[in-house]
Amino acid sequence: MKADCPHSALWQATDTVLLDMDGTLLDLAFDNRFWLERVPARYAELQGLAFDQALAQLKARMAAVSGQLQWYCLDYWSQTLGFDLEAMKRAHQQEIRYLPGVRDYLGHLKQSGRHVAIATNAHPDVLRIKLAQTGLGELVDATHSAHDLGAAKEQAAFWQALERRVGFHPERTLFVDDSLPVLASARDHGIAHLRAIARPASDQPPRPIDDFPAVEALPDLGPVPLRD
Known part of the structure; x- marks a missing residue:
């Protein structure tokens, strides 16, 4: 996996956290x-x-x-x-489940004072089913479906629309996803801090990832300090 900067430095440079849902928070299995x-x-x-x-x-x-x-x-x-x-x-x-450790980690992340939002390609009907089944919506500040924004996350139009809606600063934003094409699109938009999830499905081994800094699972980003 591509080498990564210390997590403490990452959190000091982050105000907004954008998280994929399936394969990042919920088990892709x-x-x-x-x-x-x-x-x-x-x-x-x-x-x-x-x-x-x-x-x-x-x-x-x-x-x-x-x-x-x-x-x-x-x-x-x-x-x-x-x-x-x-x-x-x-x-x-x-059968919809969190990936190991994610539920508790999201609680710590939200309490850190950063804006935490889901950015997903999932259809709104699927999003509603998964939020109802997991209670995930209570652990984040907002959810954003690509269908509401008119473009998939692989497309530049998604990030332009999301930035207008959320008002995030790309240089102070962390985005985590298991899809490498999506991460590449976020990088093209200028989002400074990117992390790939190497093990999106609990029934499969971690994948080797060279194109982006990677962690096996979201909690591997380490303790989240309070926002300054």
């Missing part, structure tokens, strides 16, 4: 099962396909809109695939 197992299984059933055929078709459709808002849009996929994905999410919402 839930979404991996949903998109790589449950959705293709249902599509295979409806289309009379073998599971592997359905998965290959789904992956090809997703690749065609990668990095765009449609990739993250439940309405788009429900219309495209022919079944209700929101209902499927709700049916399995009890």
Whole structure:
């Protein structure tokens, strides 16, 4: 993983903390099962396909809109695939979980006096389900969905709209995400402090990351001092 500056220096230089949700705060294992197992299984059933055929078709459709808002849009996929994905999410919402140590760490982070907000590509319906299931909204100051801002986090327009809405100063902002393309987009916008999550899913080992300073999990950023 890319070398990183001491966490104490990072916190001294940070007023605003922007956090991805899935794979940073919440265990990506839930979404991996949903998109790589449950959705293709249902599509295979409806289309009379073998599971592997359905998965290959789904992956090809997703690749065609990668990095765009449609990739993250439940309405788009429900219309495209022919079944209700929101209902499927709700049916399995009890499996939505925090990554280890994150809930307590968020409590310390919010108490530090910094502005803490979620910046997610998740569809608003998914965001509502996950906030209701986890109580995550009580641990942050605000939540921002890319769908409300009109562009995915991979796109420059997202960061321009988010800065207008939040009023953060890029040079005093920390952004944490498990997606390297998203981190690259944030870097292009000028956000000074970036951290990658190396282990977004609890059932998978950490990934090697060279392009950005990385931690295995959010609590590895260490103790959060009170804002000066």
